[in-house]
Amino acid sequence: MKSIINAEEFYGALKKAFLSSAKKSKIPGLMNAQISFQGNECVVTCTDFNQWCQVTIPACGDTFSFQLKNTKRTLTICNHYSGDLSVEYAATGCDSQHGALTFRCGGKACTQEAAEADDILNPPEIEETHTYQADAGTLFQRYKRIKYALSDNSARPTSQCVQFQDSRMVAVDGYRLAVSRDPALQVEGIFFIPPGAMNLLPVLGNTSCTLLVGEKHIAFAANGVRIVTRIPKGDGLNIDAAIPKASQEEHTVNVDTFIHDLQYLSEFITAPESQAVRFAEKTMSLSTPVGQGSVALELQQPLKTVCGFNGRYMLEGLKQFSAKKAHSITMGLSSPVAPIVLTDGDGDLAMVLPMRLKDGASAA
Numbered sequence: 001m002k003s004i005i006n007a008e009e010f011y012g013a014l015k016k017a018f019l020s021s022a023k024k025s026k027i028p029g030l031m032n033a034q035i036s037f038q039g040n041e042c043v044v045t046c047t048d049f050n051q052w053c054q055v056t057i058p059a060c061g062d063t064f065s066f067q068l069k070n071t072k073r074t075l076t077i078c079n080h081y082s083g084d085l086s087v088e089y090a091a092t093g094c095d096s097q098h099g100a101l102t103f104r105c106g107g108k109a110c111t112q113e114a115a116e117a118d119d120i121l122n123p124p125e126i127e128e129t130h131t132y133q134a135d136a137g138t139l140f141q142r143y144k145r146i147k148y149a150l151s152d153n154s155a156r157p158t159s160q161c162v163q164f165q166d167s168r169m170v171a172v173d174g175y176r177l178a179v180s181r182d183p184a185l186q187v188e189g190i191f192f193i194p195p196g197a198m199n200l201l202p203v204l205g206n207t208s209c210t211l212l213v214g215e216k217h218i219a220f221a222a223n224g225v226r227i228v229t230r231i232p233k234g235d236g237l238n239i240d241a242a243i244p245k246a247s248q249e250e251h252t253v254n255v256d257t258f259i260h261d262l263q264y265l266s267e268f269i270t271a272p273e274s275q276a277v278r279f280a281e282k283t284m285s286l287s288t289p290v291g292q293g294s295v296a297l298e299l300q301q302p303l304k305t306v307c308g309f310n311g312r313y314m315l316e317g318l319k320q321f322s323a324k325k326a327h328s329i330t331m332g333l334s335s336p337v338a339p340i341v342l343t344d345g346d347g348d349l350a351m352v353l354p355m356r357l358k359d360g361a362s363a364a
Contacts, residue, residue: 002088003037003061007081007105013044013055014078016203016225018071020053020196021046029067033074034121036065037087045122046071051196052123052228053203064089065117066099074112081105089114123228126219128212134185136222137206139169143198145323145348146171146178148316150195157232161192165239167347172237176313177339178320179239181347185211192236193218197229243351244341247332251299254328255321261295262315268293269311276308276355279333286311305333308357309340317342317350324348 014033022030025048036043042059045052066089068074078085086104101114143162151159151173163170164187169180191213201220209222220227262277265286269275278285281302285294297303321329321344332341336357342350 001037001062001064001090002086003042003059003064005042005057005059005085005087007078007083007085009057010042010044010085011075011078011081013042013057014071014075017044017046017053017055018075019046019203020048020051020200020227021071022048028069028115029118029121032068032071034065034067034117035087036117037061038063042087047121047123048196050194050230051200052226053200054123054226054228055203056224056226061087066101067115067117067121068101069113069115077103077110081108091116123219123226124217126212126214126217126228128214128219130188130213132185132187132211132213133208134211135206136201136204136209136220138182138184139209140198140201141323142169142180142182143195143201145320146180147195147198148320149173149176149178149350156234157194158192158234158236161194161232161236162198163190163192163236163239165190168239170236170239172239172242175310175353176317177237177239177242177349177351178317179243179347179349181349183347187213190236191218192232194229194232197227200227203227243349244332244334244338246334247341248334249301249304249332251301251303251331251333252328253331254298255318255326257298259315259318259322261297262311262318264295265293266311266315272310272312275311276357277311277314278306278308278357279303280306303333305335306357307333307336307340308355309352310355313352314340317352320350321348 025031034045041056043056045054088102089099091099097116099114102111149171167181167183167186171178204222204225207222209220212219268286268288268291270288275288282297282299326344329342329344339351339353
């Protein structure tokens with residue numbers, strides 16, 4: 001059985017799809033690519049059984065399929081090919097579970113062992129309940145800004161995912177919350193997408209993609225590339241109930257200055273989870289066994305609320321706006337026990353829960 005494909009296109013397809021393969025697995029097929037020739041198409045598929053990446057390129061020849069035995073080695077070899085690439089596969093042995101795979105390109109040739117294809121490695125069919133159009137590049141940039149707030153708690157799988165709700169993309173771990181809003185993508189209901197699938201979005205390129213939402217699976221598709229992921233079971237956080245409706249006081253702060261000041265105070269932190277940065281009047285301060293630090297805040301009015309917060313969490317929230325190139329943001333405070341809310345007036349929001357101050361000025 002034989003088919004002809006473009007060598008550069010095959011190398012690119014294999015490289016993209018391989019990003020979704022398992023790094024370690026007792027099932028060899030999860031660490032390798034499955035190749036399927038269907039007359040005028042070549043489909044490259046990789047999966048870890050949670051995410052699938054499938055890339056389709058043009059082909060000309062017979063219909064046959066196989067699994068690579070060492071995809072990393074095949075990638076290295078195919079990087080040396082250019083132009084028309086002949087792919088030949090012949091089953092060996094009476095059980096047809098093994099085969100010989102031969103690549104021919106120009107004056108170069110390579111023969112290696114391959115395995116029989118397994119339908120279980122192919123992505124599931126999606127019976128979509130909703131279909132949306134979105135810009136893949138924009139989606140990935142939004143995700144990068146808020147992914148810092150994703151939980152690592154495997155007991156609550158939805159908290160490990162980004163939550164899509166109306167025009168918002170949300171990440172929350174119980175200590176902080178991050179929101180990115182984009183009116184260009186308005187969804188119905190609420191659904192969750194694991195970070196494994198979001199991290200694959202760059203293989204789609206900076207182009208319009210189709211988002212297919214089903215009951216058990218979600219897919220992104222564009223330009224012959226298809227990313228499929230399972231939807232975890234469970235409910236997410238009630239975002240609208242968690243975010244304060246209003247703040248007792250609001251202050252405008254410069255993003256870069258705030259980041260620089262927090263980075264300075266972070267030099268004094270020895271126990272991030274127990275040592276709180278203190279907000280009071282026009283000063284941000286920190287006292288630890290290795291020293292004391294303070295920074296005068298550039299505020300028009302002094303803070304009425306005295307509160308403490310985790311410096312690293314606040315710094316990550318500020319970097320969300322820095323990545324968006326926001327010059328200034330609004331900081332909202334209500335009480336020593338209420339969340340600190342950062343907004344840019346353009347849809348992004350970051351929320352950090354307060355920490356108890358040792359001097360008793362704040363409650364946890």
